[in-house]
Amino acid sequence: xAVAIDQSVPPFxxxxxxxxxxxxxxxxxxxxxxxxxxxxxxxxxxxQGQGFRDLQPEFSEANTLIFGVSRDSLRTHENFKAKQAxxxxxxxxKTEELCQLFDVIKLKKLxxxxxxxxxxxxxxxxxxxxLRQEWRGVKVPGHVEAVLQAAQAxxxx
Numbered sequence: 001x002a003v004a005i006d007q008s009v010p011p012f013x014x015x016x017x018x019x020x021x022x023x024x025x026x027x028x029x030x031x032x033x034x035x036x037x038x039x040x041x042x043x044x045x046x047x048q049g050q051g052f053r054d055l056q057p058e059f060s061e062a063n064t065l066i067f068g069v070s071r072d073s074l075r076t077h078e079n080f081k082a083k084q085a086x087x088x089x090x091x092x093x094k095t096e097e098l099c100q101l102f103d104v105i106k107l108k109k110l111x112x113x114x115x116x117x118x119x120x121x122x123x124x125x126x127x128x129x130x131l132r133q134e135w136r137g138v139k140v141p142g143h144v145e146a147v148l149q150a151a152q153a154x155x156x157x
Protein backbone atom coordinates (compact mmCIF):
# COMPACT_ATOMS: atom_id res chain seq x y z
CA UNK A 1 0.00 0.00 0.00
CA ALA A 2 1.39 3.37 -1.01
CA VAL A 3 1.96 6.24 1.40
CA ALA A 4 -0.77 8.88 1.31
CA ILE A 5 -0.62 12.61 2.00
CA ASP A 6 -0.60 13.46 5.74
CA GLN A 7 0.41 9.91 6.69
CA SER A 8 3.64 8.77 8.30
CA VAL A 9 6.13 7.34 5.85
CA PRO A 10 7.01 3.82 7.04
CA PRO A 11 10.62 3.40 8.13
CA PHE A 12 12.94 2.41 5.32
CA UNK A 13 16.62 1.91 4.68
CA UNK A 14 18.21 2.26 1.27
CA UNK A 15 21.74 2.14 -0.09
CA UNK A 16 22.95 5.37 -1.68
CA UNK A 17 26.01 6.92 -3.22
CA UNK A 18 29.04 7.84 -1.10
CA UNK A 19 28.61 4.50 0.70
CA UNK A 20 25.62 5.97 2.55
CA UNK A 21 22.78 4.04 4.12
CA UNK A 22 19.73 6.31 4.04
CA UNK A 23 17.28 5.66 6.86
CA UNK A 24 14.18 7.75 7.39
CA UNK A 25 14.58 7.36 11.17
CA UNK A 26 17.97 9.12 11.08
CA UNK A 27 16.54 11.99 9.01
CA UNK A 28 13.95 13.09 11.60
CA UNK A 29 14.25 16.80 12.27
CA UNK A 30 14.98 17.48 8.60
CA UNK A 31 12.55 17.85 5.73
CA UNK A 32 13.22 15.36 2.95
CA UNK A 33 12.66 15.55 -0.79
CA UNK A 34 12.64 12.17 -2.54
CA UNK A 35 12.57 12.60 -6.28
CA UNK A 36 12.08 9.47 -8.36
CA UNK A 37 13.37 9.50 -11.91
CA UNK A 38 13.56 6.88 -14.68
CA UNK A 39 17.25 6.63 -15.58
CA UNK A 40 20.69 8.15 -14.94
CA UNK A 41 22.33 10.10 -17.78
CA UNK A 42 19.17 10.69 -19.80
CA UNK A 43 18.23 14.24 -20.87
CA UNK A 44 15.16 14.82 -18.66
CA UNK A 45 16.70 13.14 -15.62
CA UNK A 46 19.93 15.10 -16.03
CA UNK A 47 18.05 18.42 -16.33
CA GLN A 48 15.94 17.58 -13.28
CA GLY A 49 19.00 16.64 -11.20
CA GLN A 50 20.79 19.82 -12.28
CA GLY A 51 17.79 21.85 -11.10
CA PHE A 52 17.97 20.28 -7.64
CA ARG A 53 21.76 20.75 -7.66
CA ASP A 54 21.53 24.42 -8.58
CA LEU A 55 18.91 25.19 -5.91
CA GLN A 56 20.47 22.97 -3.24
CA PRO A 57 21.65 25.93 -1.10
CA GLU A 58 18.05 27.23 -0.93
CA PHE A 59 16.80 23.76 0.02
CA SER A 60 19.46 23.63 2.77
CA GLU A 61 18.29 26.99 4.11
CA ALA A 62 14.80 25.45 4.33
CA ASN A 63 16.20 22.53 6.41
CA THR A 64 15.54 20.17 3.49
CA LEU A 65 17.65 17.23 2.29
CA ILE A 66 17.39 16.02 -1.30
CA PHE A 67 17.67 12.42 -2.49
CA GLY A 68 17.30 11.21 -6.05
CA VAL A 69 15.92 7.67 -6.46
CA SER A 70 16.05 5.33 -9.43
CA ARG A 71 16.52 1.64 -10.17
CA ASP A 72 20.03 2.20 -11.57
CA SER A 73 23.05 0.54 -9.94
CA LEU A 74 25.22 2.29 -7.36
CA ARG A 75 28.08 2.35 -9.86
CA THR A 76 25.95 4.14 -12.45
CA HIS A 77 24.69 6.49 -9.74
CA GLU A 78 28.24 7.31 -8.59
CA ASN A 79 29.26 8.17 -12.17
CA PHE A 80 26.12 10.26 -12.77
CA LYS A 81 26.56 12.10 -9.46
CA ALA A 82 30.24 12.85 -10.14
CA LYS A 83 29.66 13.90 -13.76
CA GLN A 84 26.88 16.33 -12.75
CA ALA A 85 28.50 17.44 -9.44
CA UNK A 86 25.36 16.62 -7.48
CA UNK A 87 25.77 17.73 -3.84
CA UNK A 88 23.18 15.16 -2.70
CA UNK A 89 23.03 11.37 -2.65
CA UNK A 90 21.34 9.12 -5.20
CA UNK A 91 19.49 6.08 -3.82
CA UNK A 92 19.76 2.74 -5.58
CA UNK A 93 16.34 1.06 -5.58
CA LYS A 94 17.09 -2.09 -7.58
CA THR A 95 14.57 -4.08 -5.49
CA GLU A 96 11.92 -1.37 -6.11
CA GLU A 97 11.13 -1.24 -2.37
CA LEU A 98 10.88 2.57 -2.36
CA CYS A 99 9.24 2.62 -5.79
CA GLN A 100 6.51 0.31 -4.42
CA LEU A 101 6.18 2.27 -1.17
CA PHE A 102 5.51 5.47 -3.12
CA ASP A 103 3.65 3.72 -6.00
CA VAL A 104 5.75 5.16 -8.81
CA ILE A 105 6.00 2.10 -11.10
CA LYS A 106 3.57 2.64 -13.95
CA LEU A 107 2.81 1.24 -17.38
CA LYS A 108 4.66 3.37 -19.92
CA LYS A 109 4.97 3.41 -23.69
CA LEU A 110 8.02 4.10 -25.82
CA UNK A 111 8.00 3.70 -29.59
CA UNK A 112 4.80 1.66 -29.33
CA UNK A 113 6.25 -0.79 -26.79
CA UNK A 114 4.72 -1.03 -23.34
CA UNK A 115 6.84 -1.58 -20.24
CA UNK A 116 6.74 -0.96 -16.48
CA UNK A 117 8.86 2.06 -15.60
CA UNK A 118 9.35 4.78 -13.02
CA UNK A 119 6.85 7.63 -13.28
CA UNK A 120 8.80 10.83 -12.58
CA UNK A 121 7.49 11.81 -9.14
CA UNK A 122 8.59 13.89 -6.15
CA UNK A 123 7.61 13.64 -2.49
CA UNK A 124 8.09 16.16 0.33
CA UNK A 125 8.32 14.66 3.81
CA UNK A 126 8.21 16.91 6.87
CA UNK A 127 10.65 16.84 9.81
CA UNK A 128 8.39 14.36 11.66
CA UNK A 129 8.34 11.84 8.81
CA UNK A 130 4.87 12.77 7.50
CA LEU A 131 4.29 12.95 3.72
CA ARG A 132 3.10 16.52 3.11
CA GLN A 133 3.09 16.91 -0.65
CA GLU A 134 3.50 14.84 -3.81
CA TRP A 135 3.97 15.60 -7.47
CA ARG A 136 3.26 12.79 -9.95
CA GLY A 137 3.77 12.63 -13.70
CA VAL A 138 6.25 15.46 -13.32
CA LYS A 139 7.24 17.66 -16.24
CA VAL A 140 10.76 18.96 -15.59
CA PRO A 141 10.49 22.69 -16.47
CA GLY A 142 9.57 24.68 -13.34
CA HIS A 143 9.22 21.57 -11.18
CA VAL A 144 12.23 22.05 -8.89
CA GLU A 145 11.16 25.64 -8.20
CA ALA A 146 7.68 24.43 -7.18
CA VAL A 147 9.19 21.85 -4.82
CA LEU A 148 11.47 24.51 -3.32
CA GLN A 149 8.51 26.84 -2.69
CA ALA A 150 6.63 24.02 -0.94
CA ALA A 151 9.70 23.13 1.16
CA GLN A 152 10.19 26.76 2.17
CA ALA A 153 6.51 27.16 3.09
CA UNK A 154 6.57 23.95 5.14
CA UNK A 155 9.77 25.05 6.89
CA UNK A 156 8.12 28.34 7.95
CA UNK A 157 5.18 26.52 9.59
